Amino acid sequence: MTDGQRPHEPLTGLAESPGTSGRDAVVVGGGLAGVTAALALADAGMRVTLLEGRPRLGGLAFSFQRGDLTVDNGQHVYLRCCTAYRWFLDRIEGSALAPLQKRLDVPVLDVARPAGRRLGRLRRDALPVPLHLGRSLATYPHLSLAERAAVGRAALALQGLDLTDPGLDAQDFGSWLTTHGQSARAVEALWDLVGVATLNAVAGDASLGLAAMVFKTGLLSDPGAADIGWAHVPLGELHDRLARKALDSAGVRTEVRTRVTSVSRHGNGRWSVRVPGETVEADAVVLAVPQREAYDLLPAGALDAPGRLLEIGTAPILNVHVVYDRKVLDAPFLAALGTPLQWVFDRTAASGLRRGQYLAVSQSAAQRDIDEPVAALRERYLPELERLLPLTRGAEVLDFFVTRERTATFAPAPGVGRLRPGAHTKAPGLYLAGSWTATGWPATMESAVRSGVGAADAALSALGRPRPRHLFEFEAAA
Structure with missing residues (x-):
């Protein structure tokens, strides 16, 4: 037995x-x-x-105990367009424990600007597609005016792609973006900001077919499609x-x-x-x-x-977990630019922490860091968190640990569609x-x-x- x-x-x-x-x-x-x-x-x-x-x-997508903390092995989110997962949550009577945003709102903090940290937001208005993102794109401070206009043109071209065309699977998304006038900055500050988190690959390593599916479904199908949900437990x-x-x-x-x-x-x-x-x-x-x-x-x-x-192929995800003795982030999550950090989430309440704040840093496409020792990752990531979140500079680190999923996802490389x-x-x-x-x-x-x-x-x-x-x-x- x-x-x-x-x-x-x-x-x-x-x-x-x-x-x-x-x-x-x-x-x-x-x-x-x-x-x-x-x-x-x-x-x-x-x-x-x-x-x-x-x-x-x-x-x-699981949890484990670390002392008094209940820790998720990694940060998982879903979107309003994820109708099957939403059905699953309903089926297990868990929808109320993983609510969606009322409206897409993603704070994006750039720490590489010479003038200092700059906050932008990706959010939608109550307007039909594609106007729902128009104001957000027009005022997005991390791109120049010319880059914003080029992003709009690329989005329209992306919307015209036929997802049933098998030829899209053989192309890489990065080359397509270059062909459609996207600068390296636009790729970093917008396309990879979304794509790395959803595809677990940078644009140049991702199938155009899968990338087009993500952006067409999540951003260009319905005004509320990209509203974000995550487990509050x-x-x-x-x-x-x-x-x-x-x-x-x-x-x-x-x-x-x-x-x-x-x-x-x-x-x-x-x-x-x-x-x-x-x-x-x-x-x-x-x-x-x-x-x-x-x-x-x-x-x-x-x-x-x-x-x-x-x-x-497979692709890794690294999660860095840091417990501070005080509150250092006044938002449920944020995305970062100008730093190796990608997405930072507040997991304090969900983990059961009663003192201080617990942040989870989600690092997709983490081939560089996935096998690094914890001490090396601590030396690398704590200073980056200080750059991103000034309140961490006076805070004491009560705990620092990492979780590694070396084969977290299949690699969405060009040609993977014929293998699935x-x-x-x-x-x-x-x-x-x-x-x-x-x-x-x-x-x-x-x-x-x-x-x-x-x-x-x-x-x-x-x-x-x-x-x-x-x-x-x-x-x-x-």
Whole structure:
């Protein structure tokens, strides 16, 4: 019996019972994709087992304890246009714990100006697209008048791109921006400010197709599409505790600390999923694990070119956590220019800190720093925080630590689109889910949830089972 199993209730006890043919499903992986797939299948009347190797759910969006602090491994946000993730929050009854801004408002502080620090804001007005950002762009102090006009022209050109054109995937976003008159400063102060955080790559390393999707959907589709939401509680409260509660209520059997070792298909069309010492039998299996783990578990012939999964690169995210003895930031978050710092978030209330202020610095595309020792990162980042936030200069650092996700996302490099598989495999009854699959989105929580819905829908369709009425409500909201 593995650690996550209940005593006297072996997994083999889930073998098919009389009259339940076509009802058993196994989901491998308890991240957002796996939890979503399990909920969707259970809501359709399937008997579902969710197997997760870690001791908790949530995948790469989780929390842990550090003394009295509850710490998120990294800062995660979503946008109003992330309709699938919003549906997920509703499904687990967590929407009130991760509210959206009433209106997009991003403070952007530049500390490299010779005249000193300068604050600008990216915010929207209650006007139709593209006028909703017109005043913000016209008064954005981090770009010259000529650069602002060039940004407007590039945005109109971007809006005219056809996201279904496969040729966009082969081009890099940086070259496209240069061709459309964007200066290095405009790329730094606007395009990469948004793109690095959402794509986990600078413009020159990102697929034009994915970048165009981000900007067209987030900034040019609906006036409120880019309004930002984030968890006001630890991520574990949402993606583990509330997710488990929803899974339990749906009748899903959830086993953590239970690592799957193999997946195989019988001649009768059913599947066997092996964990140490046990076997689970199922009619449908969803592999909701990272691409390299999926490659190891896929049976022969399940994909035409399984090696393509190994060609999907990964990109790191570094998170720097600093606890000060006093308040040093009077905003929920800000973005930074003229410094290696990217985005700084106040996590004081969410972490349970009672004295001082806890800041989380989110550093995407962090190839340079991801393997640096903590002492070196402290020496590098604390002076940058002093440049950005003058109140830190008189404050005492009570704690400094880092969290590293070396394979946080798939790398959105040009050509990655041809490598991302869909939910279906060539093995009947076996499906793929994960933010790295072909959702059309970059590696975000939104992509993960969409992939889980897609895998569940594919399985239900193949089994001839009706999908739950609410399952695709987010499509209507898009």
